[in-house]
Amino acid sequence: MIIQLQQGIPAELKENILKQVSEIGYKANEVITQEAHYLVAIGKKEFDIRHIGQLPGVADIHRVSEEYKLISRKWKVEPTRIDLGDGVTVGEGNFSIMAGPCSIESEAQIESVVAHLKENNVRIMRGGVFKPRSSPYAFRGMGMDGLKMFHRICRENDIKIITEVMQVSQIEEMIDYVDVFQVGARNSQNFNLLDSLGEAQKPVLLKRGISGTLEELLQAAEYIFSHGNEKIMLCERGIRSYEGAYRNVLDLNAVPVLKEKTHLPVIVDPSHGIGLRDYVESMSLAAVMAGADGVIYETHQTPEKAFSDAQQTVNFWESERMIRRMRQAYDLRESF
Numbered sequence: 001m002i003i004q005l006q007q008g009i010p011a012e013l014k015e016n017i018l019k020q021v022s023e024i025g026y027k028a029n030e031v032i033t034q035e036a037h038y039l040v041a042i043g044k045k046e047f048d049i050r051h052i053g054q055l056p057g058v059a060d061i062h063r064v065s066e067e068y069k070l071i072s073r074k075w076k077v078e079p080t081r082i083d084l085g086d087g088v089t090v091g092e093g094n095f096s097i098m099a100g101p102c103s104i105e106s107e108a109q110i111e112s113v114v115a116h117l118k119e120n121n122v123r124i125m126r127g128g129v130f131k132p133r134s135s136p137y138a139f140r141g142m143g144m145d146g147l148k149m150f151h152r153i154c155r156e157n158d159i160k161i162i163t164e165v166m167q168v169s170q171i172e173e174m175i176d177y178v179d180v181f182q183v184g185a186r187n188s189q190n191f192n193l194l195d196s197l198g199e200a201q202k203p204v205l206l207k208r209g210i211s212g213t214l215e216e217l218l219q220a221a222e223y224i225f226s227h228g229n230e231k232i233m234l235c236e237r238g239i240r241s242y243e244g245a246y247r248n249v250l251d252l253n254a255v256p257v258l259k260e261k262t263h264l265p266v267i268v269d270p271s272h273g274i275g276l277r278d279y280v281e282s283m284s285l286a287a288v289m290a291g292a293d294g295v296i297y298e299t300h301q302t303p304e305k306a307f308s309d310a311q312q313t314v315n316f317w318e319s320e321r322m323i324r325r326m327r328q329a330y331d332l333r334e335s336f
Contacts, residue, residue: 001049002028002075003039003061013057018060019100031070033230034201040069040226064331066261067215068222071232076263082203082231084160084179088123090203090233091265095330096294098162098267098325100126102309104146110153112301113194116316117159120323124160125150126182128308130170132201144173151177162205162296164291168196175202183236185210185272188220198227205296207235214254218262234258235296236287238273247275247312250283255290265293271312277303280314288329 003021010322019041021028029240036059036256053061062075069075080092090096100113104127117125129146142149147163154161162180165171166187174181180203184301187193188209197204204224208217221232235257238248258266268287271281285296303313314322 001041001052002069003028003041003052003058003060005037005039006035006057006059008135009037009057011068012024014057017052017055017057020055024051029226029227031226032094032323033225033228035230038070052200063238068218068220068262070225070230071221071262072220073261073263078263080263080265082233082265084124084203086123088160090267091293094293095265095288095327095328096124096265097122098124098294098296099125099299099319099323101128101300101306102271102298103128103307103311104142104150104163105307107149107153107324108175109301110150112319113299114153114157114159116299116301116319118157120320121159121160122323124162124180126162126298128162128164129156130166147177148175151275153228165197166182168193171200175198175200178202180205180233183214183220184296189213189216191223193218194220194223196226198224201229202232203213203231203233204229205233205235207237207269208239208251208254211240214257214261218258219262221262232296233267234262235269236292237269238275246279248273250274252283252290255287255292259291266291267296269296271296271298271309271314275312277312277314278317280312281318281325284322285329286309288326289333291333292312297322 018028021041024047025045026041029040032039049061064072064075066072081088081089081093092282129141160179164182164184170248182205187205224232239248241249270283274283296315300313303310306313
């Protein structure tokens with residue numbers, strides 16, 4: 001069960017609640033986030049939750065049967081909306097578009113993408129500075145120098161940044177230069193990294209593992225939440241299969257299922273999902289109609305010259321058309 005404590009609860013009231021929880025045979029795990037103070041109580045004994053709910057200092061209480069509890073929609077019915085500041089929010093009621101190159105390459109490249117995003121009223125730019133690549137000889141990013149340049153140009157243009165963090169040691173040096181940390185598919189079960197991102201308190205976009213189940217994705221999100229960070233977005237980016245006609249299977253089944261299971265925003269990445277430029281727009285539109293809260297995709301002024309993922313990156317003309325059509329599809333969806 002989840003016990004939400006009153007803000008500023010006195011120590012003696014909290015100790016009494018912990019004592020009562022222990023006496024019914026449950027183990028309480030304390031979680032303090034940006035938003036609230038919780039006790040996640042684990043046990044199997046049946047009892048009347050009103051016994052705990054009526055105790056002084058308890059703001060709310062819910063019984064949650066899933067292994068993932070804090071991110072469950074059975075506890076928090078209202079969807080989470082994540083405020084990135086300056087009027088930029090992610091979550092239900094506001095379709096978010098996040099776009100940019102696979103890799104940050106140069107100042108001129110960043111400026112060209114920023115100009116494209118501003119022309120189309122897109123407020124979140126993606127771009128990798130630390131890149132996990134299948135080949136050790138492929139371009140692996142510009143590192144902190146690239147991130148600082150990325151941050152400076154985007155700040156000057158009122159654009160928010162989302163970029164991938166690959167290991168715990170990078171969090172501290174990156175944190176002042178990012179608005180959203182991205183956890184890539186290869187790190188979706190790097191539990192030390194997830195724990196540390198929970199403590200970092202910065203918004204996180206968590207991608208599904210390459211062969212990960214939805215249960216594993218939800219449990220990974222629970223790691224982040226349980227360490228103090230409620231600002232989590234889930235990202236469906238395709239899963240590996242035996243099919244060779246495209247890069248991955250973009251599992252759009254996951255969107256309505258996740259929306260039912262969790263209160264967290266659900267984002268779709270069609271670029272990695274299908275891996276072929278010609279079909280990115282179709283899958284973006286399908287993601288909108290499936291109920292996604294946003295789409296994140298790759299765009300570059302000249303994709304053929306991109307340092308990485310050129311085959312799945314759309315050019316600016318294609319991107320502009322996608323943005324227009326996604327917004328039209330979202331308006332249509334909301335009118336149903």
